[in-house]
Amino acid sequence: MRRSLLTLAALLALTAPAFAQTPIKRQPDGKPDISGMFAADHGGANYGLEKRAATNLTPGGRGLVIDPADGTLPMQPWARAENEARKLPERGYDDPTAHCFVAGVPRSVYAPSPFHILQPPGYVVLLFERMSWRQIPLDGRSHLPDSLRLWQGDSLGRWEGDTLVVETSNLNGKTWLDELGGVITHQAKVTERFIPVDGDTIRYEATVNDPGAYTRPWTIMMPLRRQNSELLEVACHEDNQDLGHLKDVRDAAREAAKKKP
Amino acid sequence: MRSGALQTTLGWIGAAMVCVAQAATVAHHSFAAEFDDNKPVKVTGKLTSMRWSNPHGWIYVDVTGPDGKVVNWAFETSSVNALYRAGWRREDLPVGATLIIDGWQARNGTPTANAYSITFQDGKRLFAGSPAGAAGTPSTPPASK
Numbered sequence: 001m002r003r004s005l006l007t008l009a010a011l012l013a014l015t016a017p018a019f020a021q022t023p024i025k026r027q028p029d030g031k032p033d034i035s036g037m038f039a040a041d042h043g044g045a046n047y048g049l050e051k052r053a054a055t056n057l058t059p060g061g062r063g064l065v066i067d068p069a070d071g072t073l074p075m076q077p078w079a080r081a082e083n084e085a086r087k088l089p090e091r092g093y094d095d096p097t098a099h100c101f102v103a104g105v106p107r108s109v110y111a112p113s114p115f116h117i118l119q120p121p122g123y124v125v126l127l128f129e130r131m132s133w134r135q136i137p138l139d140g141r142s143h144l145p146d147s148l149r150l151w152q153g154d155s156l157g158r159w160e161g162d163t164l165v166v167e168t169s170n171l172n173g174k175t176w177l178d179e180l181g182g183v184i185t186h187q188a189k190v191t192e193r194f195i196p197v198d199g200d201t202i203r204y205e206a207t208v209n210d211p212g213a214y215t216r217p218w219t220i221m222m223p224l225r226r227q228n229s230e231l232l233e234v235a236c237h238e239d240n241q242d243l244g245h246l247k248d249v250r251d252a253a254r255e256a257a258k259k260k261p
Numbered sequence: 262m263r264s265g266a267l268q269t270t271l272g273w274i275g276a277a278m279v280c281v282a283q284a285a286t287v288a289h290h291s292f293a294a295e296f297d298d299n300k301p302v303k304v305t306g307k308l309t310s311m312r313w314s315n316p317h318g319w320i321y322v323d324v325t326g327p328d329g330k331v332v333n334w335a336f337e338t339s340s341v342n343a344l345y346r347a348g349w350r351r352e353d354l355p356v357g358a359t360l361i362i363d364g365w366q367a368r369n370g371t372p373t374a375n376a377y378s379i380t381f382q383d384g385k386r387l388f389a390g391s392p393a394g395a396a397g398t399p400s401t402p403p404a405s406k
Contacts, residue, residue: 245367248369
């Protein structure tokens with residue numbers, strides 16, 4: 001029996017995560033080396049940033065908003081109404097990621113797929129498994145002209161001590177913050193902080209300042225964990241049967257609305 | 262090692278393998294918008310094919326109804342990258358295998374569903390990455406229809 005317990009202990013030791021903290025790796029210039037595969041903790045935050053109960057088909061939300069302190073996003077009334085409307089099944093068709101568009105900022109980081117951080121000289125590059133990317137120059141350049149609007153926006157980075165700060169503007173306002181229809185407009189400026197905690201953990205914070213939809217800036221926080229994996233192919237357009245099903249739901253709701261007196 | 266201890270150890274290994282086969286929930290769209298929480302389904306059928314396609318995998322099974330009519334059901338799984346990381350492989354699902362699959366039916370009323378789990382005749386069970394099995398969420402298998 002003792003031997004079987006030892007065998008079991010050995011098995012568990014092989015499969016259990018390493019609890020000992022690994023030191024933060026450094027680049028030759030002394031800045032943190034945060035390269036490698038990472039994913040947002042607990043499958044990310046694609047199911048909403050505010051705390052919410054689970055249903056059979058939507059996992060519960062842990063509540064990732066650290067500012068305001070009550071965990072509620074400070075939405076303007078129209079944005080709250082739009083967010084509630086997007087939760088209806090007939091609005092599922094409208095989520096850009098259902099059409100395989102890129103997830104935008106900050107959603108790309110916490111969509112439920114891992115991403116690869118690269119640190120070539122002068123840049124930080126994020127390669128997302130859903131086959132999109134963000135290239136973040138660190139050379140102090142200025143943002144693009146305000147007339148240019150992009151799905152992933154224009155991101156510029158800098159190091160503040162051991163924290164990588166990334167400021168993003170020039171967003172197109174067409175993305176959703178999550179599957180539940182969180183609102184973000186083209187006026188948004190997003191400040192992300194990648195704070196190495198140890199060699200395998202990054203504290204990720206994103207402050208969204210969007211006067212188009214919110215009454216004040218707000219901040220979310222989640223851990224990013226190193227993954228023992230490599231990027232796999234997710235060619236989203238290959239067989240997107242879901243879109244047809246979601247369109248059926250939308251069309252049925254439109255027909256029902258027409259028949260209402 | 263006594264046989265009882267061996268069985269216990271193998272049981273732990275088996276439990277670990279079941280955990281490995283639990284695919285993470287990886288959707289590119291809202292499952293709740295496409296499928297109906299209030300329409301749990303559970304069918305027994307013969308596997309006709311599995312599509313290892315993006316953005317989601319699909320399992321097709323012929324289900325014979327009480328009237329003898331055969332309906333080909335389509336069950337959606339998590340994304341194939343999540344299935345692969347969870348240890349799923351093509352050979353796990355041989356065409357012709359008898360499977361019990363539970364999940365939730367599509368809102369459009371077609372024989373389409375979001376798969377929760379697949380059980381083989383020998384009792385082996387694979388979880389397909391339904392949100393009900395997501396980390397941090399109570400796992401709630403759908404009731405029989």
